[in-house]
Amino acid sequence: MDFAAIVLIQVLYAIASLALISVGLAIIFGMMKVINFAHGEFLMLGGYAVILPVQAGVNLWIAMLIIAPLAVGLFGMIVERVIIRPLYGRVIETVLATWGLSLFLIGAASEIFGYFQEGTSPPLGSIAIGAYREGVYTFFVIFIAAAVMAGVYLFLKRTRFGLVALGTMQNPDMAAALGVDTGKVYALTFGLGAALTGLAGAVLAPISGVVPIIGITYIAKAFITVICGGAMALSGTAAASVLFGTVNQVVTFLSTPIIGEVALLVAAIILLRLLPAGITGRFFRSGL
Amino acid sequence: MRSRAEILGLAALGLGGLALLFGLPHVVEIFALVDITVFVILSTLALSLALVWGFGGILCFGQSAFFGLGGYAYAIAVLNMGESTVPVLLGILLPMLFAALLGYFMFWGRVSDVYLAVITLTVSLIFFHLVNSTSGPEYRIGSAPLGGANGIPGVPQINVPGDPGRQLGFDEMFQLAMAVLLLTYFGLRWLLASHFGRVVVSIRENELRAELLGYDARRYKLAVFVIGAGIAGVAGVLFANWGSFIGPNVFSIFFTAQIIIWIMVGGLGTLGGAVIGTVIIQFLTTWLGETKIADTNLVLGVIFVLFVLLVPNGLQPMLRDLFGGWAARRAVARTGKGAP
Numbered sequence: 001m002d003f004a005a006i007v008l009i010q011v012l013y014a015i016a017s018l019a020l021i022s023v024g025l026a027i028i029f030g031m032m033k034v035i036n037f038a039h040g041e042f043l044m045l046g047g048y049a050v051i052l053p054v055q056a057g058v059n060l061w062i063a064m065l066i067i068a069p070l071a072v073g074l075f076g077m078i079v080e081r082v083i084i085r086p087l088y089g090r091v092i093e094t095v096l097a098t099w100g101l102s103l104f105l106i107g108a109a110s111e112i113f114g115y116f117q118e119g120t121s122p123p124l125g126s127i128a129i130g131a132y133r134e135g136v137y138t139f140f141v142i143f144i145a146a147a148v149m150a151g152v153y154l155f156l157k158r159t160r161f162g163l164v165a166l167g168t169m170q171n172p173d174m175a176a177a178l179g180v181d182t183g184k185v186y187a188l189t190f191g192l193g194a195a196l197t198g199l200a201g202a203v204l205a206p207i208s209g210v211v212p213i214i215g216i217t218y219i220a221k222a223f224i225t226v227i228c229g230g231a232m233a234l235s236g237t238a239a240a241s242v243l244f245g246t247v248n249q250v251v252t253f254l255s256t257p258i259i260g261e262v263a264l265l266v267a268a269i270i271l272l273r274l275l276p277a278g279i280t281g282r283f284f285r286s287g288l
Numbered sequence: 289m290r291s292r293a294e295i296l297g298l299a300a301l302g303l304g305g306l307a308l309l310f311g312l313p314h315v316v317e318i319f320a321l322v323d324i325t326v327f328v329i330l331s332t333l334a335l336s337l338a339l340v341w342g343f344g345g346i347l348c349f350g351q352s353a354f355f356g357l358g359g360y361a362y363a364i365a366v367l368n369m370g371e372s373t374v375p376v377l378l379g380i381l382l383p384m385l386f387a388a389l390l391g392y393f394m395f396w397g398r399v400s401d402v403y404l405a406v407i408t409l410t411v412s413l414i415f416f417h418l419v420n421s422t423s424g425p426e427y428r429i430g431s432a433p434l435g436g437a438n439g440i441p442g443v444p445q446i447n448v449p450g451d452p453g454r455q456l457g458f459d460e461m462f463q464l465a466m467a468v469l470l471l472t473y474f475g476l477r478w479l480l481a482s483h484f485g486r487v488v489v490s491i492r493e494n495e496l497r498a499e500l501l502g503y504d505a506r507r508y509k510l511a512v513f514v515i516g517a518g519i520a521g522v523a524g525v526l527f528a529n530w531g532s533f534i535g536p537n538v539f540s541i542f543f544t545a546q547i548i549i550w551i552m553v554g555g556l557g558t559l560g561g562a563v564i565g566t567v568i569i570q571f572l573t574t575w576l577g578e579t580k581i582a583d584t585n586l587v588l589g590v591i592f593v594l595f596v597l598l599v600p601n602g603l604q605p606m607l608r609d610l611f612g613g614w615a616a617r618r619a620v621a622r623t624g625k626g627a628p
């Protein structure tokens with residue numbers, strides 16, 4: 001019974017972390033049809049944006065929930081301006097340029113921060129579940145992921161900018177014809193996606209630590225989650241996270257974490273063969 | 289019809305290549321020759337992606353998977369068998385078989401563009417994770433331990449077929465690599481000039497139109513993908529020979545990014561550009577690695593972004609205009625299009 005509870009919590013945690021690392025990428029992908037190859041490095045920057053202030057004496061929660069999203073969000077808007085905008089509409093070139101940015105950021109972080117692992121211990125201690133102990137921080141990550149998904153949903157459905165962004169996502173030409181400044185919408189959406197990615201990197205940093213190449217441990221999972229999710233940024237990410245998080249964690253319990261990861265990726269490739277347009281290309285079409 | 293300038297150019301290139309093949313081992317020191325050999329091997333790998341991406345229009349971000357598969361297949365087989373002829377063939381056939389399987393999956397599923405890029409990249413990363421997790425002594429195929437993150441050291445060299453005692457020396461290794469590069473280059477030139485090659489390029493230009501004309505785009509794409517995997521496999525076999533070593537880093541995202549950068553720098557949609565790009569970037573990374581002036585990833589990242597933004601056609605068209613100005617302009621004036 002206790003063991004079942006632990007397994008359930010771990011599966012929920014796998015789903016939550018998958019959703020968390022993917023949602024920023026999914027928003028950018030849903031809006032611009034562009035995979036941001038520097039996504040992993042945005043996560044890495046989020047990690048540094050929490051760990052460096054904490055080492056300088058800033059409160060952990062302020063650094064994690066405010067500084068990191070703001071810093072990475074601003075950085076994302078600069079990137080949009082300098083690299084993404086000149087290539088507007090040329091999907092493959094944009095992907096390649098962000099890949100270059102990814103290498104650049106890894107190199108820059110290695111030069112500035114060094115190759116050593118920076119970290120801060122997960123706060124909040126742990127609680128007993130029967131014979132096992134589970135870190136409270138695990139529940140915090142699950143809570144944050146749920147809050148982010150709910151927040152993005154409300155933002156897109158209930159605010160003026162959110163509705164304009166949704167409209168632009170569905171039909172950019174029509175939105176432009178109705179007087180929407182689509183360039184501005186793209187820039188802000190990219191910033192929003194980057195900010196959420198920074199938050200994700202910050203939330204995961206106390207668990208995983210930060211090194212310049214931390215991003216590459218996440219990207220394969222994030223890319224595949226977003227692509228398999230399909231056109232609907234939010235429901236697609238949620239559905240794909242639930243599916244792959246469960247596959248990953250269950251296989252991990254049965255074998256090793258690496259085999260679990262491989263199972264996730266293989267499941268994704270098979271899914272894309274069956275549903276080339278992703279999960280939301282076939283199901284949840286009225287989603288978001 | 290080929291123009292006279294083009295035929296002259298091809299002949300000059302072939303003669304130059306042969307001169308290097310036979311002349312270079314007598315001119316440069318063994319040390320430099322070994323360095324040059326790896327450039328030649330990686331150029332062959334670059335040609336495989338130049339075909340698949342530049343002419344087939346297949347955005348494959350995981351060409352390194354076939355390269356690594358070729359290298360690993362050779363290393364494992366030759367450690368088990370001792371004689372290198374069958375392992376070399378395995379190192380070519382296994383990537384081709386795997387590409388056929390993966391390609392069937394993707395092209396018959398109508399997966400394309402960014403989706404295809406992410407799937408192929410993911411495949412390469414799957415290999416990376418898998419091989420990295422095989423470090424224990426229990427992971428072995430026959431008598432060859434997989435070695436996990438440490439890779440497989442001490443891979444025996446290619447020998448003269450049928451005579452395991454007679455392994456290739458450094459200069460013979462260079463000559464073999466150079467011969468493979470020349471054969472690949474001219475083979476691809478021939479392939480692209482053939483009916484098959486023209487259909488492949490037409491599919492890249494407009495898949496729907498090619499299909500409406502009765503060509504099954506899926507089959508042609510699959511064929512190009514498999515040929516590209518075979519070439520990458522040969523390069524992998526030679527690479528495992530070159531350092532007597534193959535490790536999981538050939539599957540890493542950094543290595544696969546480099547192949548893309550070679551093509552971008554040289555010029556997408558050209559064969560010569562792929563070789564030029566490889567040589568330039570490899571020179572640069574070797575130099576950066578020795579002098580430690582700046583982080584290699586940082587420099588490569590800047591180059592990558594700058595080329596995508598400012599030199600999207602790569603260096604080869606630029607060089608062609610600079611050096612071959614007259615001949616190229618004449619060819620353009622006569623046929624209405626540039627040399628491939």
